[in-house]
Amino acid sequence: MTDLEAYVSQPGREDLVKQVREKINELNVTYIYYQFISVTGRIVGKGIPADHWERTAERGFQLVYGSTANLFVDRHGDYIGYGPEAMELVGIPDPETFCQLPWDKRVARVFCVCFRNREERENPGMALTADCRGNLKRFHQEFQDKYDMDLRVGTEPEMMWLKRGPDGKPDGGFSNPYCYHIDQFESLRPVFMRVIEYCHAMGLDMIQGDHEDAPGQLELNWTFDESPEMRTGLGPLPPDLCSGRTGE
Incomplete structure (x- = not known):
């Protein structure tokens, strides 16, 4: 089982996905930002109509790897971190981070964890090491498991x-x-x-x-x-x- 498959198969996740659907219907949310954090702290991601919540929660969305570096180029004009030939990452939303945006209540946001593409020749579906928030979640879990403490x-x-x-x-x-x-x-x-x-x-x-x-x-x-x-x-x-x- 890949990291991605294990992530979407976590105990209790299915119930959380259903709870978000109930919240979407209750709050009349029509659009959702699927977000993650770039290496410089920028919020990047995609917007998807709320009608597709269940599918996106299971399959995720795809975005170029270079988005983890803001899709910026260096002084030589080359993309930072990943070239244009690279495949696309897969972003999987964390249902517990779903939140309606108070400045436009038609819209909500959810934060995501990123993984390598399912079709990569090497390490398909592995946790993406360029995903800052995903790294922090994993490191924090390791810290909790080792020391029985919270950071x-x-x-x-x-x-x-x-x-x-x-x-x-x-x-x-x-x-x-x-x-x-x-x-x-x-x-x-x-x-x-x-x-x-x-x-x-x-x-x-x-x-x-x-x-x-x-x-x-x-x-x-x-x-x-x-x-x-x-x-x-x-x-x-x-x-x-x-x-x-x-x-x-």
């Missing part, structure tokens, strides 16, 4: 909120560079209040935040969780935040 991690991400100049390019920070000043933190209130709203909907727990020492620099901290779950939860910012449409 947990919290994060303190910081981000810059910049103004847009007449030419459409960044033109300085939104606030002044006064570290921990509440008036500067307050100026970014629409941002962190929207983040809190989305976090409640997605099961994330923000514990504190502050204004840092650069213009527009905001820090939002999160409670610790098991490593794979933390990495899954803190994906990219939603489009309405990134574009500045925060409103009040």
